[in-house]
Every structure is written in structure tokens, then in C-alpha cells.
């Protein structure tokens with residue numbers, strides 16, 4: 223009964239997080255704009271008072287919250303009751319029918335962040351949290367080192383919040399990602415180099431300019447936003463964890479934080495304890511985490527990216543080793559696929575479920591298929607594949623692989639002739655399948 227009384231008490235704007243903690247040596251820090259341990263150089267992570275959370279958070283308090291990531295505010299590293307809420311999160315969890323059948327799975331769900339708000343990728347989650355915290359810490363200029371989606375998201379949400387914004391991207395990004403950043407009016411630095419070079423430059427700028435870099439000096443707060451991908455799936459499955467998840471890996475942060483999200487829900491009693499198998503997806507042209515997993519290594523050997531999956535092309539992934547560890551201890555896998563398989567993955571998801579994802583999503587679907595074919599996902603497992611970005615942003619990737627419209631004259635007979643040609647082509651395709 224105390225539970226119920228507390229549940230109806232309005233939440234105070236008190237922080238539920240207690241500070242930052244080094245993931246390696248456990249050293250404690252105040253919750254400032256810090257990201258590296260000064261003793262062992264390990265990454266810092268946000269720590270919470272879980273016994274307080276178990277007492278105050280219930281399924282009902284969450285369900286009474288907004289229809290966005292902020293329904294999980296007590297699990298996020300902000301103090302305010304008035305976060306930047308642009309409708310981020312609570313994206314559809316779609317039970318697939320045709321894709322599941324095609325792959326031979328009984329229960330396959332797609333967590334569809336291709337329609338996340340406001341910029342159609344999972345990055346809206348991490349940026350909403352990072353900029354809310356940036357505002358609390360007094361930053362007036364925010365920035366990021368981006369593979370594309372992060373720049374879209376930082377620019378859009380900074381515009382909404384009235385923060386100054388300067389973003390850094392590799393100069394060779396897809397046109398849709400560049401345009402989808404410029405429209406919000408930030409300063410955009412297109413760096414002639416790959417993401418890892420962009421990131422190194424940004425670390426230097428962060429030290430000299432006092433800006434809030436969402437994925438550098440604000441990284442501990444930023445990365446917590448990805449936990450909501452775990453919370454939402456648990457809630458949308460009726461407060462249960464799935465058996466197996468498949469998610470893309472760039473730095474490995476999203477993957478590790480979905481795991482942290484599930485663990486926290488178990489810890490505070492919102493779901494029953496169970497081991498969820500974690501499988502990760504990379505593009506062969508940038509697969510340092512998959513390589514370390516395959517070779518049973520405890521360290522990542524950086525690579526130079528060369529793949530169409532630019533949004534996940536990080537050659538020196540900061541959280542790679544944590545991702546390897548999670549895949550191992552949950553009896554999951556980390557696999558990579560070729561660019562051709564990525565395109566096939568994008569087409570497969572579009573043609574079976576009507577979801578147009580970008581190259582990162584194509585990577586996830588292609589790895590999902592590969593794992594099922596190798597017997598590494600059981601048909602009986604409730605499996606969730608995380609689709610993290612929208613295909614309209616990476617149109618170049620599929621140009622030339624998806625056919626052309628039939629151009630006709632505005633006359634009925636022109637249409638009839640074209641239709642007959644199309645049906646003949648269709649029949650040929652079917653015959654090939656049947657042979």
C-alpha cells in the first residue's frame with residue numbers, strides 16, 4: 223500500500239542519480255561534464271540509488287508519465303522535471319508476420335526507431351538526454367562528433383532548445399544527412415577525414431572551447447539515453463524481457479546500454495530476472511568488434527572504415543570491448559555482413575514489413591538472417607531486432623538496386639502495355655524462385 227501512496231505523490235525535481243563512477247576502477251566523481259577517469263583512464267558511467275528507485279518507481283508511475291522517453295525520467299541522469307521533450311521515444315514495437323515467416327522465426331519483433339522524433343533515428347534519444355543535462359550544467363553551446371544521425375539530432379534539438387550548435391562530420395557523408403543537419407541552422411564543420419579523425423579533433427576542441435560535446439565530455443549522460451531502447455521493449459512486451467536481441471554496433475554504446483536498461487528493470491523489480499541473449503551487427507568494411515569477438519580477444523584492434531554503412535563506421539569503438547563481453551556472457555554473437563548483404567537486408571525489411579531503414583538497419587537485418595541460417599537464433603526465441611535509422615537519409619546506398627518506375631504516356635493503351643511488361647517480368651521472377 224505504501225507503494226500506491228508513493229506512486230500518486232508528485233515526483234520532486236530531485237536527482238535519482240548519485241554521481242559518476244569509473245567503469246574500470248570504480249572511482250567516484252561528481253556529476254559534472256567529465257568522461258574519463260583521472261586514475262585509470264576508464265570511461266565514467268552514471269550511478270543511481272537503486273534502492274530509492276525500487277521504492278518509488280512502479281509500472282503504474284511509468285505508465286502515468288508522458289508518451290516519450292521521459293516516462294523513464296527517474297532512470298535518466300537529469301534533475302529537472304521539465305526536460306527537453308520533443309516526443310522522442312515510444313516508437314512502435316512491431317510484431318512481424320511476413321519477415322518472421324521468411325526467416326523461419328516464430329516471434330520476431332522490430333523496434334522501429336526509423337520513425338523516432340524529431341530526426342528519424344535512435345540518436346534522438348541520447349541527444350534529448352544530453353542536451354537536457356547540458357542545459358542543467360550551464361552550457362550555451364553544444365556540439366558533437368558525428369557519423370551523420372547524431373549531427374541531425376543535435377542540430378534539431380539544439381534549435382528547439384535555443385542552444386548554440388556547432389557539429390563536426392566526415393566530409394563524405396550522404397547528402398541526406400548533411401542537408402538534414404544544415405536545415406536547422408547550426409555551424410557544420412565537414413572534416414576531410416574519417417569519423418575517428420573527426421572524433422580526435424573534437425576532443426581537442428572540447429578541451430579548448432568549453433562547449434558541451436554530447437558524445438565526448440557529456441558522454442556519460444548521452445549514453446544513458448540508449449537505455450530507453452531496453453525499457454520500452456520490456457514495457458511494450460507487457461513488462462517482460464525478450465529472449466534474444468539483435469542490434470547494430472558503432473561505438474558499442476547503444477548495445478551496452480540496452481543491456482544496462484534490462485539489468486536495471488530486473489534490479490528494481492519491474493520485470494522478472496532472465497538472461498537475454500545479445501547479438502551485435504557490424505558491416506564487414508568496419509567490423510573491429512566482430513573481429514575481436516570471433517578471435518576471442520579482450521582488446522579491439524582499430525580499423526580504417528570502408529563500407530556503405532557510414533552511420534556505424536567507427537574504426538576505434540570506445541565501448542567495443544564491453545559489447546564483446548556482453549555478447550559472450552549472454553551466449554550471443556557478433557557478426558558482420560558485406561555491403562551487398564546490407565542492401566539485401568534493407569530490401570528484405572522494406573518488401574516484407576513496409577519499413578524503409580537506412581544502411582545500419584540493413585546491417586541488422588542481414589546479420590539477423592545470417593544468425594538464423596547458422597542456427598544461432600532459435601525459431602522459438604522471442605527475438606527483437608533494433609532498427610535505428612531511416613532509409614530516406616541514405617538513398618545513395620540503394621540507388622541502382624531497386625529498379626526504375628515504368629514511364630508511360632498519359633494514355634490507357636500505354637498503361638496496358640506497360641502493365642503487361644511488368645507482369646511478364648514478375649512471372650519470370652516467380653519462375654526463377656520456383657525452379
Ligand SMILES: *Cc1c(COP(=O)(O)O)cnc(C)c1O
Nearest residue numbers: 371472473474475476582610611
Ligand atoms: C549511432 C548509430 C548506431 C550505434 O551507435 P553506438 O555508437 O554503437 O551507440 C546505430 N545505428 C544508427 C543508425 C546510428 O546512427
